[in-house]
Amino acid sequence: MSESYPHSTSSASSSGDSDGWVDADHGNGEDSSDESPVIISLVDDRVFTDAAAMLDYCRDKTGLDFLGVRDRLGLDFHGMVKLINFVRQRVHEGKEVPKDITQADLADDSLLKPVLEDDALILCLDDLPQTASPDKQESSPQVDDLLKKNAELQAELENLTKQFSNYREAVQKTLDDRWQANDEPEDAPPQKTKEKDDYYFESYAYNDIHETMLKDKVRTDAYRDFIYDNKDLFAGKTVLDIGCGTGILSMFCAKAGAARVIAVDRSDILDKARENVFQNKLDKVITCLKGRIEDVTLPVAQVDIIVSEWMGYALLYEAMLPSVLYARDRYLAPNGLLVPSHANMWIAPVSDSEYIADHVTFWRDVYGFDMRAMQDSIYADARAVTLPSRSVCGEPCMFRFLDLHTVRTEDLVFSAPWTSKVAAVTTASEKNSLVDGFLVWFDMFFARSRVEPSIKEDSTALGWCQEDKERRVGFTTGPFSTETHWRQVLFLVDKQTKKMCTLGDAEGQNVGGVIEYVTAEGHARGLNIKISWAVGEGEKQDQMWLLH
């Protein structure tokens, strides 16, 4: 499973020398484990495994002499932490770092708060050379005091960052080894160059999006109801929350009695999740980790439950499910549970002359100009929309069922047959309306156990819940229920090149064909969706859309 998963090799490097650095830095191979620290430069985004090398690099590049400032100001451990955060904050804000940093610059206690999550540099502080001049190293009583104090503070810090203890050990060991060997610190070759979109300043924690998702009651209520109504499943368990966002699902799990929750997200929103967790006094239960699930080191070998809100438009847009499946195969206990547990996908033909007039016909005459050139992409791109249920002109057809406990990544690229009986129409205008395209949506199911025979492939979530209202949780993103932020996905047939029949001609007949989900080349998170169709015994046609 993990072999087939393209992201399982986590050290993929855009510079192509991802293997080189380990060997270069630790020639004996002893330390060439994944546990080497990742120390991010104070002045840019280069990464190092060696704090001293990083500080040398900063001094040479920008003149920022960290050890010099430390010695000049006589900084203790807290002082150094503040100095680090001061510099990182300035760099983060794009401001210049002053040449002569003073005590006044470091007066604010808020500087004790790390700017960089899990700043490996802070963890290495007491391993730095004690003074700029090596002669004084063992002799100064001040240094001894400093060391003592450092040790106390270090213990404190370790409590806060226990998930980093293994990193710390690796740092200490590496540095001890080096200094015993009397090596001059040297520039570490650039470590695995961070992928550009991982750069920690770049992604922005848009409140709006999280507000929209949290306020999507269909979504958030479903997770809450399942977790709170099934506390017996969560009590005492270890839970992994993948793509945790603001941490809401993790906090639900903690409230439901989970012994430990690990919340992972690669975006900067993780910092907010951590604050939220702290604010709600759940930090003893919930551990927040920033990074891709494929890259982070979990503090446990196995989890009992994976909870995740991974669904995208048309269910699979954005390809986040593979990360969940990767984590399932790597971390989930043999009898562990995925929340949610099942999903199925639906398609139906639609006819909506109002939508067509608004968004397609519109371009025929824009202030007297012909802008039909703008219509092409309407047919090339799938669109996320909310259509009124009356637009659906045929029976919805289930075309793909996913049992999330067993589905494999390769199953997410598929082609599936579909067929739908076109509804009868009454009025003349309805009879003259064209079938405009197809609508796709998905249903989600939250089962209490890995095997849930009551969920059939073509169960609707609402129907399944209705059978046992008190206990079952699920939801639909379809057009017959409350709108969700996923809306539905509309595939408009290009009437310039395809023939579409009227509802009058199609009524009572079956329309159907094959729907294919293919990963879109050049759009890592995008999807190509191809739908073929024929009405009754009529001509078979097909069209491809890009969802991006």
Place this chain on the structure above:
Amino acid sequence: MPDAMDIEVAEQRLKAMEHSEQHYFNSYNHHGIHEEMLKDEVRTRSYMNAIVQNKHLFKDKVVLDVGCGTAILSMFAVRAGAKHVIGVDMSTIIFKAREIVKVNGMEDKITLIQGKMEEIELPFPKVDIIISEWMGYFLLYESMLDTVLYARDKFLEKDGLIFPDKATIFVAGIEDGDYKDEKIGFWNDVYGFDYSPLKETALSEPLVDVVEVKAVVTDPTAVLTLDLYTCKTSDLAFSCPFDLVARRDDFIHALVAWFDIEFSACHKPIRFSTGPHTKYTHWKQTVFYLKDVLTVEQGEKIECSLHNRPNEKNKRDLDIKIEYRLNTQDPRRAAEGTCLYKMC
């Protein structure tokens, strides 16, 4: 609205975004933007009238359309009798614009160039008129004004015209208790959890939304007026002290900002406003929530100042600071504060 940069910035951000954030933005559909702008009647009709009703100004002139998008303004200029129009846009929308121009039989009259104004060469050394729809939210957010000014300095004839040529930002105080509660108070209790860390972020992000005119408690005050013939890029960083006078006894939860646009070269000046007192535009208004709720009595004055500057790191983002002090005899209602905002 500027399109090229919007799309590119949006795409870059989209790439940097996490799953949880992405699917919300997927609907960011290139044509969606142009559709929205073209369907903004206040905007498009004002430009159309300014151009088409002033044939005497456009006849036989060379016109430059900065950030031409679908080329609608270029085509208006041809309709008004322009000798030739050059449309420039960075975005790939220019390829659609070419098709559109051709279909409308204007390919001889309109030259469309994809690229940055700073890097391209024009088929004419100088132009008589610059037309551009460069305005962003809060007038200046992700606006193309700097590009327009560059084009003015490099390409515009000495007595050339700019459409539009005047822009003014206004500010007023508003009563917005319910909505503030929905947008800011929401974070106090999210499914029983304290989400105050996100509240700070919410407060620092100006909200682009529609404000009803009845919410406006004070007289509006202009905080920035730009004359496009004379202004400089450096004018976009500005500080302005101003007073807001309460029209009635009420509470003030936020300041609202909007802008007016004027085409003063027209035979009869044409103006439009994006304020709460007039028709909807896609720019809506921009709301800056204050930390305090001000309790004001009719006639009382709030001394304010607004400081705006492009972010040092990303000049398309704006750093905005608002200071306020309620002048009142009643010490129980006295209030002052400073709020920092970031539009990004």
